[in-house]
Amino acid sequence: MVLVETQNFASLQEKNKKNKNNMEVENAVKTGEVAEMEKMASQVRRDILRMVHACSSGHPGASLGCTEFFVALYSKILKHNTKFTMEGKNEDLFFLSNGHISPVWYSVLARSGYFPVSELKTFRKLDSRLQGHPATAEHLEGIRIASGSLGQGLSVALGAAQAKKLNKEDNLVYVLMGDGEQQEGQVWEAAMYAAHNKLDNVIATIDYNGQQIDGPIAKVLDLMDLAAKYRSFGWVVIEEPKGNDMQSVLNVMKKAKSLTGKKQPVMILLKTDMGYGVDFMVGTHKWHGQAPNDEQLANALSQLEQTLGDY
Amino acid sequence: MKKYTFTEKFDTRSGFGAGLLELGRTNPNVVGLCADLIGSLKMGDFQKEFPERFFQMGISEANMMGVAAGLTIGGKIPFTGTFANFSTGRVYDQIRQSIAYSGKNVKICASHAGLTLGEDGATHQILEDLGLMKMLPGMAVINTCDFNQTKAATIAIAKYEGPVYLRFGRPVVPNWTPKDQVFEVGKAVLLNEGKDVTIVATGHLVWEAIKAGEILEQKGIDAEIINIHSIKPFDEKAVLASVNKTRCVVSAEEHQMNGGLGDSVAQLLARTNPAPLEMVAVNDSFGESGTPEQLMIKYGLSAQNIVDAALKAIARKSK
Numbered sequence: 001m002v003l004v005e006t007q008n009f010a011s012l013q014e015k016n017k018k019n020k021n022n023m024e025v026e027n028a029v030k031t032g033e034v035a036e037m038e039k040m041a042s043q044v045r046r047d048i049l050r051m052v053h054a055c056s057s058g059h060p061g062a063s064l065g066c067t068e069f070f071v072a073l074y075s076k077i078l079k080h081n082t083k084f085t086m087e088g089k090n091e092d093l094f095f096l097s098n099g100h101i102s103p104v105w106y107s108v109l110a111r112s113g114y115f116p117v118s119e120l121k122t123f124r125k126l127d128s129r130l131q132g133h134p135a136t137a138e139h140l141e142g143i144r145i146a147s148g149s150l151g152q153g154l155s156v157a158l159g160a161a162q163a164k165k166l167n168k169e170d171n172l173v174y175v176l177m178g179d180g181e182q183q184e185g186q187v188w189e190a191a192m193y194a195a196h197n198k199l200d201n202v203i204a205t206i207d208y209n210g211q212q213i214d215g216p217i218a219k220v221l222d223l224m225d226l227a228a229k230y231r232s233f234g235w236v237v238i239e240e241p242k243g244n245d246m247q248s249v250l251n252v253m254k255k256a257k258s259l260t261g262k263k264q265p266v267m268i269l270l271k272t273d274m275g276y277g278v279d280f281m282v283g284t285h286k287w288h289g290q291a292p293n294d295e296q297l298a299n300a301l302s303q304l305e306q307t308l309g310d311y
Numbered sequence: 312m313k314k315y316t317f318t319e320k321f322d323t324r325s326g327f328g329a330g331l332l333e334l335g336r337t338n339p340n341v342v343g344l345c346a347d348l349i350g351s352l353k354m355g356d357f358q359k360e361f362p363e364r365f366f367q368m369g370i371s372e373a374n375m376m377g378v379a380a381g382l383t384i385g386g387k388i389p390f391t392g393t394f395a396n397f398s399t400g401r402v403y404d405q406i407r408q409s410i411a412y413s414g415k416n417v418k419i420c421a422s423h424a425g426l427t428l429g430e431d432g433a434t435h436q437i438l439e440d441l442g443l444m445k446m447l448p449g450m451a452v453i454n455t456c457d458f459n460q461t462k463a464a465t466i467a468i469a470k471y472e473g474p475v476y477l478r479f480g481r482p483v484v485p486n487w488t489p490k491d492q493v494f495e496v497g498k499a500v501l502l503n504e505g506k507d508v509t510i511v512a513t514g515h516l517v518w519e520a521i522k523a524g525e526i527l528e529q530k531g532i533d534a535e536i537i538n539i540h541s542i543k544p545f546d547e548k549a550v551l552a553s554v555n556k557t558r559c560v561v562s563a564e565e566h567q568m569n570g571g572l573g574d575s576v577a578q579l580l581a582r583t584n585p586a587p588l589e590m591v592a593v594n595d596s597f598g599e600s601g602t603p604e605q606l607m608i609k610y611g612l613s614a615q616n617i618v619d620a621a622l623k624a625i626a627r628k629s630k
């Protein structure tokens with residue numbers, strides 16, 4: 001008896017040690033992984049600022065705020081193929097509903113290998129494929145629908161998700177919306193439709209930065225308890241308060257993934273800071289749609305390490 | 312004057328329903344979406360036979376247009392169904408951004424267009440939809456005249472790559488075009504050859520144009536009659552060839568003068584070969600409640616109005 005117990009204890013100890021080692025190794029990998037992603041985020045933020053500066057227009061605020069989301073999505077979450085097809089068969093799809101934050105999307109698409117990084121310099125210029133707001137007409141790889149007029153992206157994502165189900169594909173459809181965008185009625189038509197039809201292959205995220213053009217959302221037209229609203233519409237809602245912390249963003253997206261396939265659409269309310277990463281831009285709506293001048297750009301870039309080489 | 316007869320009257324929307332059912336049986340990519348108007352749009356048979364390919368959207372037309380756009384990404388050919396007003400004006404920006412600008416293969420199918428919706432009145436009687444839709448780059452715009460043509464058009468647009476607006480109506484009207492017709496998007500149909508005046512008509516006004524042709528014949532006037540089911544692409548060649556012969560035109564449609572078929576004809580004539588044009592259309596006004604017949608007379612959209620317009624056009628030509 002005793003012998004058996006001892007043996008058991010020893011093997012248990014051995015097992016625990018192995019587990020601990022594994023966990024440590026895993027954590028180390030994670031740290032390395034997250035460090036890589038943070039490096040990419042720094043470069044993406046530089047791209048955003050240089051892009052909007054070069055054409056003296058565009059929307060840096062929420063682009064900077066959503067950088068962790070895009071980097072995490074494209075580097076670790078999305079099952080995607082950079083050899084782009086419109087149909088995206090057997091791939092996960094992503095739709096950007098708040099199309100004005102195109103700079104962050106273009107940068108991440110380019111840095112993920114969808115099109116040459118050098119093309120970022122054409123942003124918002126004549127004959128560019130990088131239109132002010134995302135478009136399909138110029139056949140930019142990675143873009144499947146035009147957006148910019150707010151409120152439409154969730155509906156499109158739901159249609160794409162229903163097509164995936166009809167085609168018996170088990171891939172997921174992701175969509176990002178703004179929080180101010182939630183004031184659009186169509187969003188709630190879509191929210192109702194998604195839950196009624198049990199579209200459990202959809203993960204929506206709201207960039208919950210609390211700002212819109214005319215000021216804080218709470219002042220312009222308060223969303224009140226947004227989580228409760230979506231829950232009452234039949235969604236599973238996860239709230240992530242640290243939307244600019246890479247590890248937290250990665251974790252919440254993995255969690256969202258684990259909640260799919262359960263007969264309910266999944267919503268992430270991702271608290272971010274508009275303008276994150278640049279001290280004089282952070283936390284205000286002032287930089288929603290405002291490009292920095294030469295001096296401001298130099299100041300901003302001095303705060304962000306060039307990690308992958310500027311375009 | 313070539314004789315056109317009919318044995319039955321049907322509504323054009325039933326032609327849509329029949330066409331959609333046939334498409335369901337022949338094309339597995341065709342899917343149907345409807346915003347709480349399945350009966351009115353005659354989509355019930357499709358829904359029954361293909362429940363997994365039919366989506367009840369509820370009263371959410373904006374969402375319907377977005378979902379339809381999304382479905383095309385997965386290779387589907389969505390046919391959306393609601394009244395013409397809610398298919399266009401209600402969702403113009405959704406169609407503009409998510410469907411037209413994005414080049415999505417969505418078929419926007421719209422019933423109860425125009426005055427012949429009748430008693431529901433002006434809130435529902437859209438007379439601006441053809442103009443709204445034809446202004447969108449890349450959007451094909453089709454307005455059919457009877458059951459057979461609507462059925463043929465419904466089947467044909469599934470094979471046409473790109474966004475399409477298909478407009479039809481509520482009332483029962485003569486079913487007189489051939490059952491086995493080949494429907495070609497963008498191709499005018501010559502109904503009667505004549506030399507004195509060209510009548511181009513679309514939708515419910517095509518039958519009125521035939522009746523007008525018969526009245527004109529009794530007055531010794533030889534009218535060339537063209538059925539324009541495709542407002543866009545517009546068969547400029549067919550219209551120009553006819554005008555070169557007759558030297559004057561009447562357009563006839565159940566739509567505002569602004570933005571409709573007459574407007575396309577006027578542009579064409581002004582650009583190429585000016586000739587007198589008289590437009591039978593609603594002149595900058597909303598509709599009202601009444602029976603379809605009463606309304607078509609009150610708003611000047613009857614065979615007699617076409618006859619009067621033809622006489623006027625001919626008189627202007629001789630000056």
Ligand SMILES: Cc1ncc(C[n+]2csc(CCOP(=O)(O)OP(=O)(O)O)c2C)c(N)n1
Nearest residue numbers: 062100148149150178179180181211212213
């Ligand atoms: C239908 C529509 N109305 C208005 C605008 C103009 N607009 C662009 S961005 C924006 C504010 C959006 O707020 P939010 O979704 O919170 O995005 P953020 O300010 O965080 O970038 C507005 C009003 C638009 N693009 N579309």
